[in-house]
Amino acid sequence: MTRAPLKNPLIAIIGATGTGKSELAVALAQRYNGEIINGDAMQLYEGLPIITNKITVEERKGVPHHLLGCIGLNEPTWVVGTFVKKAIGVIEKIRSRGMLPILVGGTHYYTQSLLFIDALATTKDSDPLAEAQDFVPDLAAKYPILNESDERLMEELEKVDPVMAMRWHPKDRRKIQRSLEIWLQTGRRASDMYAEQREAKLANTGNASDSDQGLRFPSLVFWIHAETETLRERLDRRVDNMLARGLLDEVASLDGLLRSNASADMPIDETKGIFVSIGFKEFRPYDSAIREGSCSEKELSRMREDAVERTKIATRQYAKRQVRWIERKLMSGLDDARSGDSLYLLDGTDVSAFNSSVVEPAARLLDDFLTATPMPAPSSLSDTAKSMLQVNQSRQGTTAPQNWIRERCQLCDVT
Structure with a gap:
C-alpha cells in the first residue's frame, strides 16, 4: 500500500543489550544525514563510559549524539515525562537543521513513550502525574497511603479501581502505586483513562500525516535480534x-x-x-x-x-527483560495503533555478517520509507522475523481492559 508523503519521520532502533543498536544507528546516520538521540537511561549520566556502555568518540564516527552524558551522577534518573519532553526538543532542533532524527537505546519504555501519543506519558499538560513524578517525596507526604505495605496498597486499589487491581501482581508495588497516584491526583480511575486512550487510538483512521494512527511521528522501528545462546x-x-x-x-x-x-x-x-x-x-x-x-x-x-x-x-537477565518488553508492550502497542507494519526485525546473530544481515537490509527499508515507496511485509525479511513477529499474533487484543484476567503466580502462589 502506498504511503502518504512523509513529514517529520523518526527512526527508532531497539533490541537487547549487545545486539549492535549503536553500530546500526551510526551507519544509517552516515548515509542519511542523521543525528542520534540516546534512549538509554544509564547513558544519560556523565562519565562512567564502561559501566554505562557508552559508545566511544571513535565509534561515533563524527555523527552528533544527543542526551548522552547530560546529567550529574547524583541526579535521579529521568522519569518518562522528562525524557519525552527533552527528546522532542532535541528532535525539533535536529529537524530544523534538515537532518534525520534516529533514536537508539535499551530503555524501551522511554522509546515507547516517545513513539506513541500517550495521554499518560507525554507532557505535563497531558500527563496528570508528570509534575508529581518530579517530586515523589512530596507526593508520598501528601498521600500517606503510598507509604503503606504492599497488601494495604492493593486493598486500597481494589476499592477505587478494581480493574487495575486485577491487572497487577499483588507484589508489583511500583505499578500499584502508580495506579493509586493517578486516582489520588486526578480523581479518575487509571483503567478509565487507559480505556479512553485505547478507544481514541482505535478511532483514529488518519494517514501518516495525521500522527500515523497513534504514533507521534511517522516512524520506522528496527529491532535487532540475536539468538539467545549466541x-x-x-x-x-x-x-x-x-x-x-x-x-x-x-x-x-x-x-x-x-x-x-x-x-x-x-x-x-x-x-x-x-x-x-x-x-x-x-x-x-x-x-x-x-x-x-x-x-x-x-x-x-x-x-x-x-x-x-x-x-x-x-x-543476561536484563537482555531478556528488554526482549519481553518488545514482545509484550511495544508490539501490542503498535498493533493497537494499527502500525504493526512499522516494526522490522533484523537478525544480528552473526556478527561477522552484520553489514549484510542488518545494515544493508535496514538501509533498503529506510530508502523505501523516506521515499514513500511500498515496503515489504515485516515477516518476509527472514525466517527469524517471521517466527518472532508472529509471537504477538496470539496476544492481539489482550491490552483491552475487558480482556484482562487474573492468574495464579506459580512463584508466590497468589492469584
Missing part, C-alpha cells in the same frame, strides 16, 4: 572486556562519591539512578574489601569470581 556468549565476553578496560576503576570512583557525600552529611540514595547500574552493585563489595584490606588473597579471588558471575547473570 547473545549470552557475546554478553559474557563483554563483561570480561569491561573488566579489562577498567570497570573496577569506575566502581571505585562511584563508591568514592557515595562515601564522600555520606561524610559531608549529604547521603545519596544508592537504590536509584546510576547506583543501580549493572556492574557497580555487583562489584562494590569486592571494591570495599580491597580498600579495607581485610580479606586474604584467596577470599578476594572468590569475591571477584562471584562478582563477575553475578554481573554476567544480571546482564
Whole structure:
C-alpha cells in the first residue's frame, strides 16, 4: 500500500543489550544525514563510559549524539515525562537543521513513550502525574497511603479501581502505586483513562500525516535480534572486556562519591539512578574489601569470581527483560495503533555478517520509507522475523481492559 508523503519521520532502533543498536544507528546516520538521540537511561549520566556502555568518540564516527552524558551522577534518573519532553526538543532542533532524527537505546519504555501519543506519558499538560513524578517525596507526604505495605496498597486499589487491581501482581508495588497516584491526583480511575486512550487510538483512521494512527511521528522501528545462546556468549565476553578496560576503576570512583557525600552529611540514595547500574552493585563489595584490606588473597579471588558471575547473570537477565518488553508492550502497542507494519526485525546473530544481515537490509527499508515507496511485509525479511513477529499474533487484543484476567503466580502462589 502506498504511503502518504512523509513529514517529520523518526527512526527508532531497539533490541537487547549487545545486539549492535549503536553500530546500526551510526551507519544509517552516515548515509542519511542523521543525528542520534540516546534512549538509554544509564547513558544519560556523565562519565562512567564502561559501566554505562557508552559508545566511544571513535565509534561515533563524527555523527552528533544527543542526551548522552547530560546529567550529574547524583541526579535521579529521568522519569518518562522528562525524557519525552527533552527528546522532542532535541528532535525539533535536529529537524530544523534538515537532518534525520534516529533514536537508539535499551530503555524501551522511554522509546515507547516517545513513539506513541500517550495521554499518560507525554507532557505535563497531558500527563496528570508528570509534575508529581518530579517530586515523589512530596507526593508520598501528601498521600500517606503510598507509604503503606504492599497488601494495604492493593486493598486500597481494589476499592477505587478494581480493574487495575486485577491487572497487577499483588507484589508489583511500583505499578500499584502508580495506579493509586493517578486516582489520588486526578480523581479518575487509571483503567478509565487507559480505556479512553485505547478507544481514541482505535478511532483514529488518519494517514501518516495525521500522527500515523497513534504514533507521534511517522516512524520506522528496527529491532535487532540475536539468538539467545549466541547473545549470552557475546554478553559474557563483554563483561570480561569491561573488566579489562577498567570497570573496577569506575566502581571505585562511584563508591568514592557515595562515601564522600555520606561524610559531608549529604547521603545519596544508592537504590536509584546510576547506583543501580549493572556492574557497580555487583562489584562494590569486592571494591570495599580491597580498600579495607581485610580479606586474604584467596577470599578476594572468590569475591571477584562471584562478582563477575553475578554481573554476567544480571546482564543476561536484563537482555531478556528488554526482549519481553518488545514482545509484550511495544508490539501490542503498535498493533493497537494499527502500525504493526512499522516494526522490522533484523537478525544480528552473526556478527561477522552484520553489514549484510542488518545494515544493508535496514538501509533498503529506510530508502523505501523516506521515499514513500511500498515496503515489504515485516515477516518476509527472514525466517527469524517471521517466527518472532508472529509471537504477538496470539496476544492481539489482550491490552483491552475487558480482556484482562487474573492468574495464579506459580512463584508466590497468589492469584
